[in-house]
Amino acid sequence: MKLLKVDSVEETKRKMDHYFEGISLDVEWIDIAQALGRIAAENLYAQREVPEFPRSTVDGYAVMAKDTYGASESLPTFLQLEGNVEMGEAAAQKIVPGKGVYVPTGGMLPNGADAMVMIEYVESLDGDTIAVYKAVAPGEGIMQQGEDIQKGEPVVAKGKKLKPQDIGMLAAAGIFSIKVFKKPRVFVISTGDELVHPKEETKLGQVRDINTYTLSAMALACNAEVVGQVIVRDDFQLLQNTVKHAIEKSDVVVVSGGSSVGKKDVTAKVIDSLGEPGVFIHGVAVKPGKPTIIGRVGDTAVFGLPGHPVSAMIIYKVFVEYILRRLQQLEEAQEVVIYGICDANIHSSPGKETYQMVQLEERDHQWIVKPIYGKSGAISLMTKAHGYIKIRENQEGIHKGEGVEVILL
Structure with a gap:
């Protein structure tokens, strides 16, 4: 067998976009507690305002800002203390000129207050009077109702991989169950008469299997589920049966080894024998990894990767991860x-x-x-x-x- 026309990396990706058009993953509903690293399958919108009431962002005293104008360490402003706001309770007090109320960080702001003075700039003179040593501006030290997130505001876009902070935002916005894409199922096959399980003793000429473990780990790192791992000898019928089984239970099949043009390199023939459209890429203008195979059988993507570990890993990152991101409709990957x-x-x-x-x-x-x-x-x-x-x-x-x-x- 000769390599087919060698395509550039960009040409290969364009062909992948064409041949894999219409393939998609099913979706499922999960609790946000299990959503870390999952991919949102729809746009999500806040179900409530955040915060749900005006609150303090500092530990100190709620005041009318104009009462503090001109205050300094040498010339403080004196205000009458009108009690405390307790955490988790509504503020019952109302601020009027000349009054102040103690509010802890996160506590509800009393009606009439438009600023907070940090506790470091206030001295309690007795149970009824405080001295304020620093002027504050309206809005200082407070967060208004809905200032962080408005009800109905988009909070997570379809295709976003959820991070810890996203899950916290969903909880704050009143979203507790979300629709995500199911994890793509990956089946990894390593081929070669020389391969043995890493736990086995090797004879001269035999090699411990590396690619099964490396490629499976790469699949897990790309939010996929590994549904099978197997070593297969260089035999057409054995490989055909194994790939056929893998196609039936996975979204992506990765075969390492057998992608070149030697007499035992039968991966391309096997893919073509299992259904249409079969192999549409056999050879990419890339180093390392030129004898790369990409095909489609039914709704399953099938890749033939070089057997050498470094080449296999490079081709996996360039092409297999590309289709895994595409299946999950992931936002454009940002390389670091x-x-x-x-x-x-x-x-x-x-x-x-x-x-x-x-x-x-x-x-x-x-x-x-x-x-x-x-x-x-x-x-x-x-x-x-x-x-x-x-x-x-x-x-x-x-x-x-x-x-x-x-x-x-």
């Missing part, structure tokens, strides 16, 4: 990027998008970017790397001293 200065020349492969692993070192208040090299089968290359540089297919490498963007792993 650090800018630095390259401390060596880096060569690229003409006509290929190149991914170069690098380490970062802080020196003289700037980041120095140091390329690290290793064979594509060396898993330690990825563990040593802090990130990678993406060199475009039409870019002639990177020169020492050139500024670069490092995408953190």
Whole structure:
């Protein structure tokens, strides 16, 4: 078998958008207590105002701001104390000129008050009088009703991955059950006559399986559910049966190994044998990972990744994570990027998008970017790397001293 027409990374993603159009995940309702890391399946709107009453943001005294004008340490303003507001209770007092009420942080603001004086600037002279040593402006130290969130205001957009602060906001806004996308189901298959389980003793020529664990962990990190892991020998019938089973119970099937053009590389044939449209990508202009396979069988995306761990991980990040985000209708992924200065020349492969692993070192208040090299089968290359540089297919490498963007792993 020969590689099909080699596509660029962008062309490959355009084809993925076309071939995977119409594939989507089911949704489910969950309590917000279980919503961390899940993806909102609809826009969410506040069901109540936050805060639901005007409240103090400091520990101190509620006053009419104009009563404090001109107050200073040498010339305080004296106000009559009208009691306290208790936490969790409505403020019964009403502020009028010349009066003040003690209110703890978060307590309800009494009617008539338009500012808070922090307790540090107030002295209690007796049970009925306080001295104010600092002027305050209207609105200082308080939060009005609905100032944080208005009822009906959008609080979470469809496609947002929920963070702890989002869940807190939902609770505050009166939303306790939400609709989220079900987690995409991923099935991981590693192929090769040489592969054995990591717990097994190896014979000369055998290799402990790495990719099953690495790729499964990457799936979990992308909010997916791993529904199967298996090692399969280089046998067409065995692999065909395994992939068929995987397709029946998953949204995405990842096969590592067997994607090249050797006589035992049968992944593409297996995918084509299982249904339409089959393989639509076999070969991508990328280094490492050129012999990448992407296909669709029914409503399942099937990927054939190189067997070498580094190549498999790179292709997974570039393409498998792309479809996982697409399935979950995730907001556009924001890569975490650090800018630095390259401390060596880096060569690229003409006509290929190149991914170069690098380490970062802080020196003289700037980041120095140091390329690290290793064979594509060396898993330690990825563990040593802090990130990678993406060199475009039409870019002639990177020169020492050139500024670069490092995408953190």
